[in-house]
Structures are given as structure tokens and as C-alpha cells.
Amino acid sequence: MIKSKSAYSSPSKLSKLETHIIVVWVDNEASVLSRVVGLFSGRGYNIESLAVAEVDQKNNLSRITIVTTGTPEVIEQIVLQLKKLVPVHKVGNFKREDKNVIFKEMALFKVIGNSVKIKKALNACKKFNPVILDQTNKSAVIQITALRREIDKMTKNLKSHGLISVSRTGAVAMTRGAEIFN
């Protein structure tokens, strides 16, 4: 092993990366999103996707769902650092593999083509609750809800069916069953 010549130590072995979904309940106030996102960028954490909206108008609460990848140590730090932020109320942390949690993303596809082509596209989306939001004689906007990798796959597959534009959200999450996260 090469000896270090630095006054900082060299990085030690990293443990395996895991993908987690972090759910953050925050006061819906100015710059709160920037505090959360700034924490991630400032400490070098990774954001794969982000979804945020107000969920409780009365108490002025927003729910932020962040998909992130990191070692178990980093994930633990993310949760603890988030909890330190003043406008953060609680933080949920789920493994992506967690069977007790539902994750969903939504995507909008714009498909160009005649009605046959559009029908084919719609058929290809069958498994993912497709809804036609807009249709003309040469185009359609289709909405689906699915997992990230399923949407990835669909965007690939629909290319041949006239897909010209994709818009998609970050993942949102909710636990199964009657329990809520506290």
C-alpha cells in the first residue's frame, strides 16, 4: 500500500450502496425546500428524485419525498441531519425493497400518430393504469403511474409508437395497511 503524504487521511473502504426513500414533513414556508436540498448538495449526498407539495393546508405542512442512494452510514447521517433543520417535523426512511411501502411515480407521454398507432401505444401501457388526458386525430397525451424502472422501460418501448415528449414526477411513497408513519 502506498503511504499517504497528506495531512488528511485517505478514504477508508466504503460499504455497499443502498437506495432509500426519505420522507420529510416540513413547515411550508419560504426557502424550506432550499434548506433540504442544500443539505444534500452541501454534504455531498445524492438525490435521484424529488417530489414535494403541501399536504396539510390547515397546519401548513408539506411532504417532501426524496429518493437517494448511499452507504448505510450516509443514509443514517441524512436522516439525522434532516431532523436538525428547524422547519423539519419528522423524517421517514424506507428501503426501496421494503414490501410494506408503496412507491409510485407518474409520467405523461405525448404520442404522435394515427389512431392505430395511438391505440398500440395505449395498449403497451395497459399494465400501468393508462388514462388519456387529451386526444386529437394525430396525437394523444397518456398518463401512467408506475415504478421508476417501469417508466424507464415504457419511454424506451414507446419510441417506436410515436412518443415525442415525456414529463414525469419524482416518486411518492406511502405505507401499506392501516398504520401511519410517526
Added chain:
Amino acid sequence: MPKLYSGAEIVFKCLEEQKVSHIFGYPGGAVLPIYDELKNHSSVKHILVRHEQGAGHAAEGYARSSGKPGVVLVTSGPGATNVVTALTDAYMDSVPLVCISGQVPTHLIGTDAFQECDTTGITRPCTKHNWLVKNINDLQRVMHEAFEVATTGRPGPVLVDIPKDIQFAKTKYVSLKKEKKIEIKNNNRFKQKDIDQLIELMNKASKPIFYTGGGVVNSGPKASELLRELVALTGFPITTTLQGLGSYPGDDNQFLGMLGMHGTYEANNAMHDCDLLINIGARFDDRITGKIDEFSPKSKKVHIDIDPSSINKIIKVDLAIVGDVKDVIRSTTKTLKKKNLNLEKSNKQKISKWWQQIQKWRTKQSLNFINSDKIIKPQHAVQRLYELTKNQDTFITTEVGQHQMWAAQHYKFNKPNRWMTSGGLGTMGYGLPAAIGVQVANPKKLVVDIAGEASILMTMQEISTAIQYNLPIKIFILNNQYMGMVRQWQELLHEKNYSESYSEALPDFVKLAEAYGCVGIRAEHPDELDEKIEEMINVNKPVIFDCHVDQAENCFPMIPSGKPHNQMLLGPKDQEENKITGKGKALV
């Protein structure tokens, strides 16, 4: 109809209710209404600095020596950006600061107005929290919340940005007592079960050590008292971090000195070989741990800290106790006494072999240096300063570099809050303004800034502040004409390529002192050192002491280049045998 107060008046009403006696600041366009209001509030004294960074560091010195939050008042734009270094410094070293900044009027925010900057955006990563007050009715709530956030849990800086129109706007003021209690995150919730586990570990240990940090100082003077009791009760050795100096008496026999990169041989070896490591209010900083993979490999580790995110951040620990160290130590001592009345004796026997080993390490006398009768050695200068000032309650601040480490090694502190140094951020230029803040909080006490000639030039202008307010701070410059620590690293790591580390064209510090209207003293020979130091102490004015020291002296002992604790360089001789080779330069 209730009386209406302007935003500026509300700022002062809040300061008064928070019992703020001093604020450090610099006026400007966007804070003029607040400055206009100053004359009506005689209980709040304003200290005019010469640069906003100085205001921030002075407030830090004030806070760290008094235990009260430091308050800073600056204008928008450059006023706010100048204070960023001090806020970051306070954030790294957990110093409670409340910074009030002016902002352009709300209708001009976002228009690139004169002296506008995104202050809350810029300071977001270097404060615990910050607020932009866009509604006059929020102002008093925000002000009180700011003090609450800054001073509770792990302390730190906060910033309140107040647009100029809000300073003019009027509203009612409700006294703090009538306001409902502000809800703040409380992490002081450890369980008796945790304490029992700690005591079980302590009972089993045969090579224990306490490793304590700035958290003990931050927890208040009572924490230091309780720590002394606990250490005496257990008979365990104790080492402290740079920021923990003073929380335990520096001349006590159970004290192994500071640990870390420039810590003592015995402290670092004890950390490496121990079987129980009890961290109280420290954060496993990289200057402390050395190489992480080989950090204290054989020990069970306990971490006591008020900040849950400090736990397992760097070093995985076996037992984490999240709580105020003062309360944790109190519970531990109480439980210890209850469980084992004869603890002191039994423990001492059990760990006597450990102490024998420590004595062996101590015989290395790792802080020794080769003194000279021709040239002043910097370590000697600090030792003489200590000997000549230890009979009075002396406060020491430092800049950053070799002189800082020599001060930490050779000046012995017996009380907390007597040692103010920039540890986490390592801010050159910290010591002079900090000394001003310390002197403001502790009039009549002796305040010495142990400085380097390079650092001092970064905030030299604050000498004017000291003159203006008759603050008789002593600037004790260990002048080696080099950025000493940079030069040392270049010598050890970069083949003596002293790239840009020589201080060319230094001012004549004695003449400079006279130009500012304070006293300049120069010492060039060991024979005159004591006499000159006495002279410095006896002057009731600010003094710049230009102490010419050996240019080639290096700071030892030293843990080099990401090595573990048990591979220290002891001195120039040792260094030859342990040449550092290989890559790694890039990591610095």
C-alpha cells in the same frame, strides 16, 4: 389603542428582553433605522468594529468567554457577506451568535438593488437557521426564536435579515413573558439505562480514557466542575481536544494533555491502546482521529453528545448517549456513588498497570524542545508568558497556525471559557477581534492574543476598535516571518519548496502600534523576554508585542500524513528516521 412600535424599536425591545448588553456592528444604508434607534436604549452598548468579520469574531470571543450569545449587527450586501467567515467559524465551533442584518426594502428584493445580496441564501449553509422577515408582525417572534435556536441544543450562529421597510413599519409589541413558549427541538432525553450501561463498561475496563471536547465548555462551567469530580472519582486518565482545553485543569496529574495531530505522545498512545474510550462532547474531528481505519482499534467506544448527528458520523460507537453532557456526567457520578462507594480505591488498583504504561509514555516528554540562549524559541516564549500570567485570571485567544498549537501545548488552563481559538474552520485573523470581544465581556481581566505575524495582518484594523473603547488587549506576536504551519508542511511534505509562505515586506510592528495609538514592544533576545512580557502586562493599554522567534522551528510532536495515533513524529531527529513518502499531497 395599544402603543405601536417600529421594527427598529422592536429589535431593541427584543434585545433588552434577551438581556443583551453589547452588540458588535458596523452601520450602513440598510440598517440605518436600527442605528437611529440605538440612542434610546442605554442598556445596549454598541461596539463599532472596523470590518464586519471583526464584529463576528468579537461576538464569538464575547460568547465563548461569557457563555452568553454574541450579537452582531451589519448592513446588507457587503456587510452581510463580510460576516460570513465569522458565521461559518461559529458554526464549526458551536458558538451561539445572533446576527442581525439589514436588507433592501421588500419591494426591491430580487431587483439587484444597491447593496442587495441574497443574505439568507448565502448564510443558509453556515447558520443553524436564518430568517428573512417580510412581515413586521413576525419580527418579535423571529427575534426571540433566533436567540432560542442559537443557545439551545448544540449552540450555533443564526441570522435575522430585516428589510429596511420592515424596520420602519409599526406594530404592537407583546412582552416575551406573555408570548407562548417557543417549541424547540430537545435532544436531552437520555435514559438511566444508558448510564447503567456506561457504568458497566467502566467497571469492566482496565485501560480506560476520557476524551473530552468543546461540548463540556459549551454545557456551562458546572459541566467542568462535574467532569473534575467524575475524573477524580474514577481515577481514569483524561485528554482533551483543542476546544476542550480548560474544562479540566491543565496541571493535574490525571491530565495527559491535548490529543490529536499536535497532541502529546502519551495522550495519543493512550487513545490508541485503550480498551474503553469515553468521548464527552467531542466530535471525532479528523485532526483528532488520524487514520480512521486504525483509530483506537481495541476499544469499546462511548459517545456522549447533545447532537444526535454527531453520533456514528465518523467513528462507529458501541454506546451513544444523546444528552447535555452536564446532565449525563451528573447522572453518571450519582449512579457511580450509589453503586460502589469504594470506587476510587478499587478502580485505581485495577487500572494501575495502565497508569504505569502511561508513565512510560510520559517519560518521552514529547513537548520538549531544544532551548537556546541566543534566539527566542517560540515554545519558550509561550512558557514564559504562562509563568508570568498564571497568577491572574488570564484569557487567551489565538490566530491559526504554529503559534496556536504552541499555545495549546504550553499554556495550561485551569478554568473553562479562558481559551478562545478557531478550531474547526481554522480562521487566520480570528484572535485579535476575538480578544476584543473577550475584553468587552471581561473588563479588568488580562486578555492576550497569542498571534502569528501573518494571521494578525488579516484583521489588524481592529486595533483601532481596541483603542476606541480602551480595551487593553495584548497582542503577543510570535514573529518568525513565515506562515509557519504552511512552511512546516512544505518542509515535511513538499521537499522544502517554500512556495509563497515567506512574509515579505512585514510592517515594523512597534511603529505600527504607535501609529494606532497603542504601545509597541519588541523582544529579540531570550534575556530580555521576561522583562518585556512584564512590561506588556503592566501597561493598561492595548499592546502589540513583536516577539522575534526562531524561523526554522517546527511544531512537534505531530501525527503525520493520515497515520494512526501510535506513529507520532517526536522531533527533528525522529523525523529523519520516519521520512514520509508516497502520494497524498493531493489530499491536502
